[in-house]
Amino acid sequence: xxxxxxxxxxxxxxxxxxxxxxxxxxxxxxxxxxxxxxxxxxxxxxxxxxxxxxxxxxxxxxxxxxxxxxxxxxxxxxxxxxxxxxxxxxxxxxxxxxxxxxxxxxxxxxxxxxxxxxxxxxxxxxxxxxxxxxxxxxxxxxxxxxxxxxxxxxxxxxxxxxxxxxxxxxxxxxxxxxxxxxxxxxxxxxxxxxxxxxxxxxxxxxxxxxxxxxxxxxxxxxxxxxxxxxxxxxxxxxxxxxxxxxxxxxxxxxxxxxxxxxxxxxxxxxxxxxxxxxxxxxxxxxxxxxxxx
Amino acid sequence: xxxxxxxxxxxxxxxxxxxxxxxxxxxxxxxxxxxxxxxxxxxxxxxxxxxxxxxxxxxxxxxxxxxxxxxxxxxxxxxxxxxxxxxxxxxxxxxxxxxxxxxxxxxxxxxxxxxxxxxxxxxxxxxxxxxxxxxxxxxxxxxxxxxxxxxxxxxxxxxxxxxxxxxxxxxxxxxxxxxxxxxxxxxxxxxxxxxxxxxxxxxxxxxxxxxxxxxxxxxxxxxxxxxxxxxxxxxxxxxxxxxxxxxxxxxxxxxxxxxxxxxxxxxxxxxxxxxxxxxxxxxxxxxxxxxxx
Numbered sequence: 071x072x073x074x075x076x077x078x079x080x081x082x083x084x085x086x087x088x089x090x091x092x093x094x095x096x097x098x099x100x101x102x103x104x105x106x107x108x109x110x111x112x113x114x115x116x117x118x119x120x121x122x123x124x125x126x127x128x129x130x131x132x133x134x135x136x137x138x139x140x141x142x143x144x145x146x147x148x149x150x151x152x153x154x155x156x157x158x159x160x161x162x163x164x165x166x167x168x169x170x171x172x173x174x175x176x177x178x179x180x181x182x183x184x185x186x187x188x189x190x191x192x193x194x195x196x197x198x199x200x201x202x203x204x205x206x207x208x209x210x211x212x213x214x215x216x217x218x219x220x221x222x223x224x225x226x227x228x229x230x231x232x233x234x235x236x237x238x239x240x241x242x243x244x245x246x247x248x249x250x251x252x253x254x255x256x257x258x259x260x261x262x263x264x265x266x267x268x269x270x271x272x273x274x275x276x277x278x279x280x281x282x283x284x285x286x287x288x289x290x291x292x293x294x295x296x297x298x299x300x301x302x303x304x305x306x307x308x309x310x311x312x313x314x315x316x317x318x319x320x321x322x323x324x325x326x327x328x329x330x331x332x333x334x335x336x337x338x339x340x341x342x343x344x345x346x347x348x349x350x351x352x353x354x355x356x357x358x359x360x361x362x363x
Numbered sequence: 364x365x366x367x368x369x370x371x372x373x374x375x376x377x378x379x380x381x382x383x384x385x386x387x388x389x390x391x392x393x394x395x396x397x398x399x400x401x402x403x404x405x406x407x408x409x410x411x412x413x414x415x416x417x418x419x420x421x422x423x424x425x426x427x428x429x430x431x432x433x434x435x436x437x438x439x440x441x442x443x444x445x446x447x448x449x450x451x452x453x454x455x456x457x458x459x460x461x462x463x464x465x466x467x468x469x470x471x472x473x474x475x476x477x478x479x480x481x482x483x484x485x486x487x488x489x490x491x492x493x494x495x496x497x498x499x500x501x502x503x504x505x506x507x508x509x510x511x512x513x514x515x516x517x518x519x520x521x522x523x524x525x526x527x528x529x530x531x532x533x534x535x536x537x538x539x540x541x542x543x544x545x546x547x548x549x550x551x552x553x554x555x556x557x558x559x560x561x562x563x564x565x566x567x568x569x570x571x572x573x574x575x576x577x578x579x580x581x582x583x584x585x586x587x588x589x590x591x592x593x594x595x596x597x598x599x600x601x602x603x604x605x606x607x608x609x610x611x612x613x614x615x616x617x618x619x620x621x622x623x624x625x626x627x628x629x630x631x632x633x634x635x636x637x638x639x640x641x642x643x644x645x646x647x648x649x650x651x652x653x654x655x656x
Contacts, residue, residue: 177470177523177611197504197512201521204497211490219490227527228494230470234520269613318470318611320562321622329618 075114077103078167083213084220086360088115088169089229091209094162110152112297115169116183117145118236120206124161128153130190140199142192142236146183148297164206168229171346174313175360176230182240184261188254194239202239205232222360256281257295260288260303268307269331274300309345312338316350317357323350368407370396371460376506377513379653381408381462382522384502387455403445405590408462409476410438411529413499417454421446423483433492435485435529439476441590457499461522464639467606468653469523475533477554481547487532495532498525515653549574550588553581553596561600562624567593602638605631609643610650616643 081099082088099107110129119128125138129152130145137143145151147170173183182192194202208228212220263277277300278288285300292300308330315321315329327338343349348356374392375381392400403422412421418431422445423438430436438444440463466476475485487495501521505513556570570593571581578593585593601623608614608622620631636642641649 195512197508198517201501201517204501208494208497215490219488221531223527224491224494224524224531227524231520231524234516238514238517315612319608319622325618325622329612329614 077106078115078169084222084225086356087172087175087222087225089167089172089213089225091164091166091206091213093164093206093210096210096214097165108153108155110150113145113147113149113151115147115167116173117151118164118166119143120164120166120202122162122164122203124163126153126161126163127156135191137191140194142194142202142239144183144190144192144236146185148295164210166206166209170310171313172226172229174310175226175317175357176233177314177318178230178234179265179311179314180233180237181265182237184258184265186258186262187240188258192236192240194235195242198235198239202232202235205235253291254295256283256288257291260292260300264304264307268304268311269329274304305341305345309342312342312350313346313353316354326350370399371408371462374460377515377518379649380465380468380515380518382460382465382506382518384457384459384499384506386457386499386503389503389507390458401446401448403443406438406440406442406444408440408460409466410444411457411459412436413457413459413495415455415457415496417456419446419454419456420449428484430484433486435487435495435532437476437483437485437529439478441588457503459499459502463603464606465519465522467603468519468610469526470607470611471523471527472558472604472607473526473530474558475530477551477558479551479555480533481551482533485529485533487528488535491528491532495525495528498528546584547588549576549581550584553585553593557597557600561597561604562622567597598634598638602635605635605643606639606646609647619643 078088078090081090081103083090119126119137120142121137121139123139125136127134127136128143128145129135131150134154135143205228209225209232212225212228259281260277263280267277274285274288278285281288283291288300292298292303296303298306312326312330315326321329323339324335327333327335330338332338332341339350342353346353371381371383374383374396376383412419412430413435414430414432416432418429420427420429421436421438422428424443427447428436498521502518502525505518505521552574553570556573560570567578567581571578574581576584581593585591585596589596591599605619605623608619614622616632617628620626620628623631625631632643635646639646
């Protein structure tokens with residue numbers, strides 16, 4: 071199967087944020103990229119489709135999901151995604167992709183991205199649907215404007231509003247799917263345990279005990295659904311929080327390490343560099359760069 | 364002069380957030396309240412007027428300010444505000460009020476609220492103006508809906524987007540006023556010094572030295588423009604940050620005190636209670652209450 075890591079970097083619409091929003095009328099992608107995205111591939115980023123009218127079927131992790139007018143559909147990093155051949159003339163929709171780094175610059179963590187209810191389709195009440203549509207229009211317009219109009223803070227503020235709408239609607243109006251397997255429900259329990267306790271540095275063993283499975287079993291399940299080991303999963307969550315804290319407050323490395331439950335700031339710094347590819351100093355520099363446009 | 368502290372509590376549109384947004388067509392206020400607000404009064408909260416079409420004159424701190432189509436005008440807590448009698452048939456505008464507590468629940472501090480450029484009128488480029496208009500429509504609609512539709516997180520996310528637009532436009536398109544007095548520019552310097560260094564617990568003496576004025580002089584200036592002493596001003600800023608941190612992260616009182624530059628967590632707790640009227644535990648409880656609707 072095709073790995074498409076790095077693809078968003080090529081098709082993103084902002085020089086500093088890896089984000090892309092398009093509507094029917096402006097989704098111009100090179101033919102080879104289009105082909106790659108319709109074939110089964112492992113997603114490297116978050117992907118959303120909001121259907122304004124018509125309906126469309128996407129395949130995620132071998133399941134067919136049909137989304138109709140007023141619904142949103144999302145794919146998470148590491149899921150296998152494809153778009154089966156179908157008649158598409160009558161569908162109007164917005165599409166959005168962004169990466170983990172972009173997510174780390176939003177002020178809150180959105181629980182729906184753990185997909186605890188095991189459904190990737192969200193519907194909205196009529197007011198909320200209208201707001202979602204307006205926010206997509208706003209983001210779509212900003213990201214297709216001239217470069218000097220694309221202010222990062224404005225984009226992030228509207229993206230945050232949109233994600234808040236999704237999160238809210240997810241827990242209010244989720245469209246339940248069938249086929250909740252035991253493995254998947256264990257994976258969801260694992261994610262929630264991490265989300266609730268990640269700053270306390272829970273060991274993988276403790277979480278496995280909590281879920282009443284062996285660490286081996288937990289390893290296999292987490293690896294299958296997320297592509298990484300339980301340990302890496304926890305580290306990634308911690309580093310996401312670290313990036314968010316660096317963006318939203320003036321925290322020293324020492325304080326940050328302490329807040330995230332690390333007793334050794336040097337170990338924390340090493341882990342940060344290893345996970346994000348940047349040292350804390352480089353990351354803080356890139357934030358300043360981002361805010362200076 | 365009339366003090367109108369507590370007025371927003373009576374006319375707010377949300378059971379937990381002290382916020383009010385209205386357009387021409389739904390700004391129904393009791394006649395006595397309307398009269399109070401047109402007469403000179405000391406504002407207890409933030410107030411914004413966005414003019415869609417027409418023009419209107421407001422009086423702030425004895426200065427007449429005329430705002431025309433596409434402009435925003437803001438009044439800060441403690442400023443003296445009135446609306447001179449004028450023909451109003453041809454003006455279409457949105458009005459918004461919210462209190463300090465509401466502001467503390469937004470993820471970022473907005474520098475334009477210090478008014479460092481000494482102008483209370485903001486204009487927008489055409490794209491940004493359109494977005495501001497849409498966001499006012501969204502907030503106006505949510506706040507006039509049935510109570511069970513008024514989700515706090517959604518309101519705060521859109522309010523954050525709107526304030527981000529204001530902040531951005533303020534520094535890009537500020538409409539400069541005349542008459543910047545020396546006293547006012549010292550007050551602005553003071554605010555910026557506090558904003559830059561507040562977590563380092565700078566003493567009032569250090570700031571006065573930095574501004575090359577005596578502490579007495581500084582006291583008089585800060586008291587005149589903000590209504591509080593320099594010491595109280597710094598404490599208020601610290602407690603605003605404390606509330607924000609409590610809302611956006613799971614921080615213990617000890618960590619929080621440390622992050623804000625207090626060596627004694629008990630002293631911090633006392634100050635928090637004295638300034639906000641709630642203990643940290645009560646405040647955290649009120650956040651949980653806010654998010655449960």
